[in-house]
Amino acid sequence: MSGADGRAGAEDGRVSADEGGARTAPGRLADIPGFDIDGVARAAESDSRILRLENLDTDLRPPAAAVAATRAALESPAANSYLPFTGRAGLRAAAARHVGRLSGRDYDPDRECVITAGGTEGLLNALLATVDPGDEVIVTDPTYAGMLQRVRLAGARPRLAPWVFDPAAGWRLDLDALAARVRDRTRALFIMNPSMPSGGVLDAGDWAVVAELCRRHDLWLLYNAAMERILYDGRPYLHPAGLPGMRERTLTVGSVSKEHRMIGWRTGWIVGPAAVMADVAKVGIYNVVTGVGIGQPGALAALTAADEAEDVAACVRRWERRRDAVLDALRDYPVRPAAGGWSLLVDTRPLGLTARELSARLLTQAAVAATPMDAWGGPDAQYQLRLVFSNEPVPRLQRLEERFARIA
Structure with missing residues (x-):
């Protein structure tokens, strides 16, 4: 991936010609931006102090x-x-x-x-x-x-x-x-x-x-x-x-x-x-x-498994507690509660930032890895920052209030 907006190649999404000969990406790729969650992850993976909220993972064990x-x-x-x-x-x-x-x-x-x-x-x-x-x-x-x-x-x-x-x-x-x-x-x-x-x-x-x-x-x-x-x-x-x-x-x-x-x-x-x-x-x-x-x-x-439904329900209860920890820690921020799933969104417009700008500040200033949703919808997606709460325990998620306060 290259470019600030995560797109591969030229601004129209096509790979530009080089000295080796003209080559463009197929038309089906023209409107598809790069997928840069792994870019945020690479920046965070070597530091255990960073809260890993960027990718859909979970630390709860498989059956x-x-x-x-x-x-x-x-x-x-x-x-x-x-x-x-x-x-x-x-x-x-x-x-x-x-x-x-x-x-x-x-x-x-x-x-x-x-x-x-x-x-x-x-x-x-x-x-x-x-x-x-x-x-x-x-x-x-x-x-x-x-x-x-x-x-x-x-x-x-x-x-x-x-x-x-x-x-x-x-x-x-x-x-x-x-x-x-x-x-x-x-x-x-x-x-x-x-x-x-x-x-x-x-x-x-x-x-x-x-x-x-x-x-x-x-x-x-x-x-x-x-x-x-x-x-x-x-x-x-x-x-x-x-x-x-x-x-x-x-x-x-x-x-x-x-x-x-x-x-x-x-x-x-x-x-x-x-x-x-x-x-x-x-x-x-x-x-x-x-x-x-x-x-x-x-x-x-x-x-x-005989306890399949109970096993899933027990994990849902744990993820719900983690969601609640995020909502409590960020109660003074424009957080949009999730009714299900592993993630929720922060609306970055009241903060005067795009999601990409907030993601960069959180990583460098607050040791929080979170992913901007630029490619996940229409024009408003550039103002939606995703926080995945399924991969961090409640005590670490409770640190979000102090971490967000560091953002300049």
């Missing part, structure tokens, strides 16, 4: 059964194979049951579930199986850059529907704007719940509007379920595929990365109707070929 199953898999020839391309049968069955239990719908693991190399492969595969170049896909604003930019990689055009922050009610999706974004070329709504990076959560009324839009306009719902049960303040859980008419148009993309704290396993799944899953499987085979062999036994152990 013990998953670790044990993975160790055993290292000696298994079956785990060191490309086959089966769509994932091991036991894991497909477990993932289909998992989504079925949460949605209240049954899924056939052989025809309606594909294992992926993490949820992020699943996001791109789902897009490639449902949209054509030039189609439009509605995403929320702000949203995970990995979703927004994958829409562009697929050759489609993102249409942004804003989250709006109400000091009394928190983050709410602008439902009127969402409906207005639907046009003739719209093919899908691409939604993560809880939303990342804001931590906004759709309630039952929001999901009802989403479902009605999908039914009325014959749209796919591409549902990023990576953090779906990480909900705070007693919020109820709802899976959109359980709503009337939504099983046949919802692709659920999940993984063990967040709820089960298994980021490095790179194992996820796509569960959806048989009518589209053959295409999803085809994309997967010609994209990554197969899921991570040695990761799948651990994922199976995590999903089938």
